[in-house]
Amino acid sequence: MRVLIVGAGEVGSSIAASLADGHEVIVVDTDADRVERLTYAVDVLAIEGDGTDLSTLQEADVDDADIVIASTDADEVNLAVCATVKTITDSFTIARVKRTHYLETWNNSRGAFGVDSMVCTDLLSAQAIVRVIGLPTARDVDPFAGGQIQMAEVEVPEGSPITNQTVREADRFEKLTFAAVFRDGDVTIARGDTVIRAGDKLVVIGTPNAVRAFAADVSPTQEDVEDVVVVGGSDVGRLLAELLERRGYRPRLIEQDPARARRLAETLPRTTVLEHDATDVSFLEREHVGEADAVVSALDSDERSLLVSLLAKRLGVDRTIAVVTEPAYVDLFETVGVDVAVNPREVTAEEITRFTRDQRAENVAILESDAAEVLEIEVDAESALVGRPISEVVPELSSGMVIGAIARGNEMITPRGDTVVQEGDHVVVFVHGDDIEEVTRTL
């Protein structure tokens, strides 16, 4: 597939890098240095020019591009790029935006601004964090099939009642499938006799209720989350507070900059905005931040986010979640004690990648930095799955794959050996990182 990326900023180059392996990628940017750096760092064609200029787009052969991703730092430029592309060709256009009101306009009128898909990086990150907050012990939660099906990656804590149980013993839920176990950096497909150990990360797929019930099983002492503290009024921090407000929480938000704090306080009526340096321990103690159920660090600097998370942990906070802009730090954060590290670029990449899967994958969740993926695929007549019981098909398919759930109309079906997949079903599958291409081809 041919992908044209306009804007080689942080997100743009990271998308370019992740797509470069399997696709022809062309990158356009106005900055000569960036273009040069990209040319040598990644195997893509980098062109210097203005993406809103027709001649530049033609130079980049936009007519042949299957997908155009507008990913500059300016929302308006991204919209203009998409609109410009649409004047000459019918490529699938994706615009990245920061401001949510563009997304609202687009949601009200799909295709507005000549954009076929709009991706709001900060909103996606905020949504991911809200899902994680809502499900204690989960490190990652993603919705599939319009929210009917949920995938959760749950970490088994020390002393959990399910440690030393086999998967068969732990799976007491009708509407839940155990897909895989991450242990010491390795992925194994969950079998009935796999023994669960403390520190394992289990990937489960099922209805939201079943997933929640399972999470409660894993850690029965965990109380419901009520008191959430967001540190840093970045765009992610603001959107997170907004989403939490909408879910009935009354979060606290700590922002150091007076002007920004004031602006946040004006836009967030149900949030208590505190204007102070969140690394000041006496301030954190005075505000009893240690008693919070969850602290989310969304500061502009990763280093400070880490510091705040560790301070919060030291003060006794149950869960700390950090927004990490540098993908390489994700592992590091989790190693030193941050419960969940969310990387906005990874979240965005998940969203954008699903359009590059031959436009078949309806939804993608990337697990443990590309170690595995969970895909939602609409089954067509040519799929290997159609018309036969699963127990017959599976041996023919790759061994690194688990069918987690099937959505048929408004119903969620738990796959069993005798289940027959029909044309039009949406299947949610867990796929090992090495087998992704093979699986997407055959299903």
Add this chain to the structure above:
Amino acid sequence: MSRARLRVDWRAAIALLGRVLVALAVPLGIPLVLAFYYGSDPVPFLGAIAVTVAVGGLCTRVHDDPGGSLGHREGFLMVALTWFSVALVGTIPYLVAGMGTDSTLALPANALFESMSGFTTTGATVMGEISFEQHSRALLLWRQLTQWLGGMGIVVLAVAILPELSVGGAQLMDAEAPGPGIEKLTPRIAETARVLWLAYLGFTLLEAALLYGLHLAGFADGMTLYMSVAHALTTLPTGGFSPAARSIEAFSAAVQWVIIPFMVVAGTNFALIWHAVSGEPDHLFSDTEFKSYLAITGLVGLAIAGMLFTGSGLEPVGTTGASFDAGYVEALRGDVVGNVERIVRDGLFQAASIVTTTGYANVDFNAWSAPAQYFLLAAMFVGGSAGSTGGSVKIIRWLVVGKALKRELFGAVHPEAVSPVRLGGTVIDEDVVHSISSFTVLYIVCFFLGGALIALDAARVGLGYGHIELLSAVASTLGNVGPGFGSIGPMNNYLGFPDTSKLLMVFLMWVGRLEILPVFVLLTRAYWTE
């Protein structure tokens, strides 16, 4: 000391004032026509017309293009001067008509008090005897008309009809309009002013028609066409003057029930009313100020009704010169106690009348007990909504002050918290919060200072006033309410005060109507020179 250069183009302000004075001849023509119709003396009005046209004409000549050089400062000066000058012109009919009779309005201090009380829609009177025998119908209608002109604002009216005022119109309306800031309803300020006056005129006509309709249907004895118009003219501006000596008590229950909603409308933001009548009624009920206004009025009314129901509200405080005898209280007690319709009517009528600063009375509330009277005294500080014709502090200011106080308390626990003041979901700018807080403090300071001065003045001439009388006199004039308690009760008048006190009250009514700052700013050195 070298003379600092004046930074105010006072000539422009005077010239604009001149235009307003000339235009004042038109409303003065209405009582003139009535005087011919009823065959009474037209001279008071002819004289007033002659003076206002002559003085206005002279003023107009001091500047060629006043609209062009109208800034904020000129706006303040023009508005303050206009209100005082209009009140001065308004005295002429009283003085001329009173000449050679025993009318109390023949005295200049009294005439000025009555005229200022009229234009500022206060409704406090120094008319000794209110009757058609003592005063002509034309003169009494002029008294009503002054309130109607002052209600929506003389300057707003001028902006609506005088094209040369359209340039600086927003500043002028801002200086005059009740409440913090104005809301432009239409792109052009003159159009906004016209819309406001049109809504005002519409409701006035509607009320007059309803009252007269009741009369024709036989439910309203004495509510003749003249009386209907006269009362409509003082309900919508929250004025309170009545050509009937016993105010609204003189009319039937049906009349009183009809007047209540019109008083409530008068105390509502006319911008909201405009939205409501132009097809967006949900504007009205999503407005925090309007909801609070209804709640406060209703609660005060029901509290009083409750006191009256048990009879505990009918034990009058021993005050000097009260206008009733023991028989009145006894008769009232017989009528009121246990009569649910009557007590709800009395409670709501008086609550609406005082909260909106109208000042009508459907009962002599001097006959009420101290708690009921203190409820009314407190209600004098509420005032109507911003952008209404009501006086006093205004609901929106109390809401903002209350929220700002709540924020202070929250800030004491969480010193780092940033909490903007919100009203109905919208954030109030910090500057506005500050100016509202300072206004409210200034208002209270004026109230106590005025009270102290009037008490001193009364002591000087050897008059002994009760506390609630003095307090209500100041609260009532500063808040443009009208009646007070005791010897200045709703069926009494302010004649007992010495002239010096009356002039002080004239000042209080004037600054109260213009909401203090536009007048006080003229007294600062910075205004004139920097």
